Amino acid sequence: MAKKKRRRGTELVDAILTAAWEQLQAKGYQNVTIEGIAAAAATTKTVLYRRWPDKAHLIIAALSKFGNLPDYQAPDTGSLRDDLLNLFGQMAALLDRLQEETLRGLLADRIQHLEFGEIFSHLNTGEQLKGLIQPLLDHAAARGEISHADWPDRVVTLPGVLLLNEILGQQTLTPAAQTEMVDDILLPIFLARPAQ
Amino acid sequence: MAKKKRRRGTELVDAILTAAWEQLQAKGYQNVTIEGIAAAAATTKTVLYRRWPDKAHLIIAALSKFGNLPDYQAPDTGSLRDDLLNLFGQMAALLDRLQEETLRGLLADRIQHLEFGEIFSHLNTGEQLKGLIQPLLDHAAARGEISHADWPDRVVTLPGVLLLNEILGQQTLTPAAQTEMVDDILLPIFLARPAQ
DNA sequence: GAATATAAGATACGGCCGTATCCAATTTAG
DNA sequence: CTAAATTGGATACGGCCGTATCTTATATTC
Structure with missing residues (x-):
């Protein structure tokens, strides 16, 4: 039996x-x-x-x-800009992989339909991306490239917010978008002159 | 008949x-x-x-x-910071109204469950919020507070992205959050010294 | 080790989704 | 004015959701 x-x-x-x-x-x-x-x-x-x-x-x-960010290689290229671009580039590669591997051919489906708050709180409050950003800032500060490495939470999570927004809104993460986010938004913040 | x-x-x-x-x-x-x-x-x-x-x-x-942003009063307070805070404040008020009016008591429901891409493309590509931000920048530029008013699209839509992220993630828009977004993120960008 | 509590598993239900099919009103073409 | 083409409306279907109820296996307690 x-x-x-x-x-x-x-x-x-x-x-x-x-x-x-x-x-x-x-x-x-x-x-x-x-x-x-x-x-x-x-x-x-x-x-x-x-x-x-x-x-x-x-x-x-x-x-x-199971969905841990796989095999991410911490850059430390010597410049904050390159570090950030490198990070974004790896995310773009990951995205490509996901769209082939995960949704193997069959479906033109996307992550797109997960629900809002869930993802946001997962990605933002979860330390995931934040943990990737902080080291970059530490390096840059050590090099003297930026004045300090202890930025407000909201600033440290900003790259993640930008990435998410881009991917969800455009369903892609083009190189152009990556450099724009870095040069137009992130660098100006990190390199801003001290409060006047 | x-x-x-x-x-x-x-x-x-x-x-x-x-x-x-x-x-x-x-x-x-x-x-x-x-x-x-x-x-x-x-x-x-x-x-x-x-x-x-x-x-x-x-x-x-x-x-x-039907869901047009209602009775928005363009600020022009004389400083970009106050303009931005004013804008955010009006958004917070709107949010409060929505949570009472729209979801009249009964439900602790939220916009939260709309789906991703839809909202994003609607809010970001749609000129909605962008149309609110641009005038603020024009004023600031006219006053000489910022060096120019023609920022990349991605920068102009950033306030909207921040707002959306905040509301969806935290389901609220506190005054603290508002000032942080303005002071830690937006102002550093708009006031950044020219590319060096 | 028996009695009790806890949690798994089975089944059933009403409700809505999204699609297909058919019919009927209204518009358009001739 | 009639025939054809559109488009609205009705109905039915299989599928999944989310809940409730009941039973039965496993853990816990005494």
């Missing part, structure tokens, strides 16, 4: 998040369904709804677990 | 958008349904889906028609 083993707690959550991640890879956010994830994880909707209020939260949980 | 008049084209669209707007006011985005709007407009889903691909687009259309 068949064994009736029941997964619980962490084990179950892991199975669900893994299934969610795979579904996301295979189908894209738009086409992922809660029921589909439940089925793929060999459980039922009920269990998922007991833990996450909706698809967005579930996917965010999966992203948090 | 009853008349069987059929609305067409513009007349029909107007009726639908009006219904959509009213539903939005009454129920909030989250709880608005396509079927509900169709019913309220005395027509059917089919007709709506022939014109708009999904709820987001329909609501955006309604917003474009």
Whole structure:
């Protein structure tokens, strides 16, 4: 007779998040369904709804677990401008990869349809991008290129905000956009003369 | 016997958008349904889906028609900083009004759940906020406070991006946030010394 | 180790989505 | 004025959502 083993707690959550991640890879956010994830994880909707209020939260949980920014190489090129451009460039490359790998051919789908607040609070309050920016500033300050490295939170997260806005709005991240963001917005702030 | 008049084209669209707007006011985005709007407009889903691909687009259309930024008073206080703060302050007031009026008590709902790209392209490419910012810059330039008024598009739309990010992420727009955005981000850009 | 509490899993429900299909009113072409 | 082409309207369908309810396996407690 068949064994009736029941997964619980962490084990179950892991199975669900893994299934969610795979579904996301295979189908894209738009086409992922809660029921589909439940089925793929060999459980039922009920269990998922007991833990996450909706698809967005579930996917965010999966992203948090598996969707780490991969193999990012901290630049330190010797100039803040180049560091920032390098960072943006790597993001653009990542975006390209995502659009091929994650949504393998089939769908012209995008991250586009995640819901607002979720993503924002995830990316901004989460230290993700902030952790990438701060070192660049530390380097620049050490070189004397900028006057100090302890900028307000809102400034440190600004590159992330810009990136997000660009990607979501334009669905792409062109080199032109990258240099504009750096030269027209970020550098003027970081290089601004002290308050007068 | 009853008349069987059929609305067409513009007349029909107007009726639908009006219904959509009213539903939005009454129920909030989250709880608005396509079927509900169709019913309220005395027509059917089919007709709506022939014109708009999904709820987001329909609501955006309604917003474009009825959701104009109301009674905005151009500041011109004599300093760019005060102009910007004034603008942000009016936005905060508007936000407050929306959260009471539009979502009348009942729901702790928010704009939050509109979908990404839609809103972004609407707010950023649409000239809405840009049209508010440019005059401020013209004034400042005329006063000699800033060196020029013809900034890159990306810079002119930045205040809007910041506002949107703040509202969507934090669901509020505190005075502290306003001054930080102005003093830490916008002013440093506009007052930056010429490229060196 | 039995009793109790907790959490998983199954099932069912009403509601809305988005599409397809068909019919009927109104416009346009001839 | 009639025929053809549009476009609105009705209905039906499968699919998923989100909730509620019930049962049954596993953990916890005594």
